[in-house]
Amino acid sequence: MEGTAVLGRVTWRTATVVGLRDETASARTLALAMNDWPGHIAGQHVDVRLTAADGYSAVRSYSIASAPSTDGHIEITVERLPNGEVSPYLTEQVLLGDELELRGPIGRWFVWTPEQVGPIQLVAGGSGIVPLMAMIRSRESAGSNAPFRLLYSVRGPEAIFYHDELQALSGERDSLLVTYAYTRVTPKDWPRPAGRIDAERMANDSWPPELRPSMYVCGPTSFVEHTTELLIAAGHNREKIRTERFGATGETK
Amino acid sequence: MAIISRGFTGRHGASEAKLPPGQYLTTDFPVLSAGPTPRISLDRWEFTIDDGNSVLKRWDWKSFRELPTENITVDLHCVTRWSKLGTAWEGVSLDVLLADVKTDLRYAMFRSYGDYITNLALKDVRNKQAWIAFKYDGVDLEPEHGGPARLLVPHLYLWKSAKWIKGIRLMPEDRPGFWESLGYHIYGDPWKEQRYSDE
Numbered sequence: 001m002e003g004t005a006v007l008g009r010v011t012w013r014t015a016t017v018v019g020l021r022d023e024t025a026s027a028r029t030l031a032l033a034m035n036d037w038p039g040h041i042a043g044q045h046v047d048v049r050l051t052a053a054d055g056y057s058a059v060r061s062y063s064i065a066s067a068p069s070t071d072g073h074i075e076i077t078v079e080r081l082p083n084g085e086v087s088p089y090l091t092e093q094v095l096l097g098d099e100l101e102l103r104g105p106i107g108r109w110f111v112w113t114p115e116q117v118g119p120i121q122l123v124a125g126g127s128g129i130v131p132l133m134a135m136i137r138s139r140e141s142a143g144s145n146a147p148f149r150l151l152y153s154v155r156g157p158e159a160i161f162y163h164d165e166l167q168a169l170s171g172e173r174d175s176l177l178v179t180y181a182y183t184r185v186t187p188k189d190w191p192r193p194a195g196r197i198d199a200e201r202m203a204n205d206s207w208p209p210e211l212r213p214s215m216y217v218c219g220p221t222s223f224v225e226h227t228t229e230l231l232i233a234a235g236h237n238r239e240k241i242r243t244e245r246f247g248a249t250g251e252t253k
Numbered sequence: 254m255a256i257i258s259r260g261f262t263g264r265h266g267a268s269e270a271k272l273p274p275g276q277y278l279t280t281d282f283p284v285l286s287a288g289p290t291p292r293i294s295l296d297r298w299e300f301t302i303d304d305g306n307s308v309l310k311r312w313d314w315k316s317f318r319e320l321p322t323e324n325i326t327v328d329l330h331c332v333t334r335w336s337k338l339g340t341a342w343e344g345v346s347l348d349v350l351l352a353d354v355k356t357d358l359r360y361a362m363f364r365s366y367g368d369y370i371t372n373l374a375l376k377d378v379r380n381k382q383a384w385i386a387f388k389y390d391g392v393d394l395e396p397e398h399g400g401p402a403r404l405l406v407p408h409l410y411l412w413k414s415a416k417w418i419k420g421i422r423l424m425p426e427d428r429p430g431f432w433e434s435l436g437y438h439i440y441g442d443p444w445k446e447q448r449y450s451d452e
Contacts (some may be wrong), residue, residue: 010449014256049260057255059275060261061333085264085277099256101319106449111289129310221284225397228289238367245284 012049013037015102017094018073023161027079027127028091029065032102037072040064042138043111043131043216046076046104050086060086063130063244064105065162067137078162079127110216110244114142117226119211122150123227125219129161131244132218136176140169147175149213151205153197153223179205202230209235216246271328273443276336282398283335287431290396291367291417298401300385301420302354308421309354314401318387320345325384327407329414329444342405344386347378350421358423362430363404366417371430372439373406373413375423382408385418410441410448 019031044064051057066075080091094100112120112135120139122132129152139148154160160180170178181201182194192201207213217224224245232238237252272278274309295314302310312320322343330339361378362370377383387394387402394400408414412432433439437448 010451024308049255050261050263051255052261052263053257055255056263056265058277059334087256093260098259100258101256106436109432221397225290232289238291241289243286243288245286247281247283 001102002143010103012101012103016099017096017098017100019075020094020096024159026091027077027161029075029077030090030094031066031073031075032100034072034074037074038105039070040068040074040105041111041113042068042134043130044105044107044134046074046102046106047102048076048086048090049103051101052088058085063134065130065133065137067134067141069141071201077127077130079134081211083134098245110218111244112138112214112216114138114144114146116214117144117146119147119207119213120149121207121213121215121231122148122152123154123206123215123217123231124150125223125227126154127222128217128219128244128246130218132216133162135216136166139176145175147207147211149177149179149207151179151181151197151202152227153181153183153219153227155183156194157182157187181205189249197227197230199230199233202227203234206234209237212240213239215241216244217241220247221245247248255416260372266317271338272336273330274446276330276334276443279335279337280351281335282337282340283331283333284397285331285333285412286397286416287369288367291365292327292396293401293417295401298419300350300402300418302350302423303420304358304423309356310350317345317385317402320349325368325386325405328407329407329411331411332437332441332443332448336443341390342384342386343388343391344384344402344405346381347385348381348382350385351379354423356423358425358426360424362422362424362428363415363418364412364420365415366419367417369415369417369431371413371415372424372428372433373403373409374427377409378406408442410438410443412437413441 013034013208015032015034021029045061049059077216078090081087124132166178181197181246214239224243265343298314300312326341383406386405404415404418
């Protein structure tokens with residue numbers, strides 16, 4: 001067993017696809033089973049390797065969406081990128097029972113563990129929800145009472161991942177608050193117009209700086225740049241903000 | 254050994270041959286940072302070299318920009334697997350900055366605004382291998398990409414090329430920096446695929 005611990009994260013393992021679930025029109029959750037998974041903490045990611053018949057292989061990293069567990073199962077949620085090499089395969093071609101190669105868990109910075117009892121502010125842009133959902137699920141499965149707040153920015157109602165589960169968990173043990181921000185299309189009768197998060201919305205929908213929350217911000221680069229600026233301008237301590245960005249900057253050529 | 258992914262063909266780009274193992278080509282410029290982007294005004298900016306006891310060299314923005322610069326075109330390899338080829342920068346060579354630093358110390362911790370640190374051996378930043386870059390593609394470096402100035406050490410994974418650089422602390426022995434303490438490789442050679450601490 002000690003050998004397993006040393007081999008650890010960098011060993012490629014065989015994972016069997018045991019569940020497939022569409023989250024949105026372009027995102028799908030894959031449940032994966034392994035018999036030698038060492039366990040993970042919320043916020044970590046895995047590398048997934050696909051290999052073509054001629055030996056060509058491609059590797060991409062995906063955040064784990066599921067709570068830590070000891071049964072060798074994890075879930076990842078993959079958003080299909082328009083010109084992606086790996087994501088179209090994982091969201092459209094993979095079938096139940098297929099085997100994938102996977103290694104991890106990776107990352108010890110953008111993580112939350114139930115030992116952290118202080119208030120937590122989560123800010124998600126689009127598929128940036130995935131590692132934050134692992135934190136929410138970890139809080140739930142551990143029975144943690146850490147006050148959690150999620151501000152989740154999406155293009156429209158159809159783009160929300162994990163909608164029903166978030167609805168069910170929202171208000172659980174009266175300290176998980178979920179707020180949506182719609183950037184393009186709002187649900188009917190939504191009280192605010194669609195638009196990106198501004199200072200007022202951030203102030204209304206996040207813990208005040210006086211509570212000194214730990215903050216986790218994940219999303220496209222421009223979203224993370226924008227929302228972390230708002231948090232700092234609102235008086236939050238930049239040392240309390242951890243970020244995970246994906247994609248290119250909008251402004252740079 | 255590898256499991257064949259039924260129906261997966263992938264993209265066999267001709268350019269893949271130029272890439273380190275496990276990397277894919279991007280024409281974007283993705284951003285990876287552990288926290289918010291610091292905004293540093295040029296009148297507050299300074300760059301220092303110290304040995305842990307005393308400051309050996311100090312530049313403010315004006316004196317730094319009076320140093321001779323070089324235009325360099327290099328390939329970037331990020332541990333998150335994207336590579337970007339032929340990026341054009343302007344910067345000051347570490348050979349210039351370290352020219353009259355007399356020291357027996359062999360390692361350095363590169364320090365950034367925002368408290369990021371990363372470790373490098375001096376032999377990896379001397380001899381035309383590293384620069385403090387302040388222009389990308391002919392324009393001032395944007396804060397998201399490390400402006401006003403960042404380290405550029407293109408022969409190692411990009412996390413070694415510390416953004417928002419503010420100084421170098423010389424050290425007698427190698428010690429892990431920020432990502433190196435969090436499971437990433439102490440050295441980070443992309444051609445040997447040294448991504449994580451146990452490979």
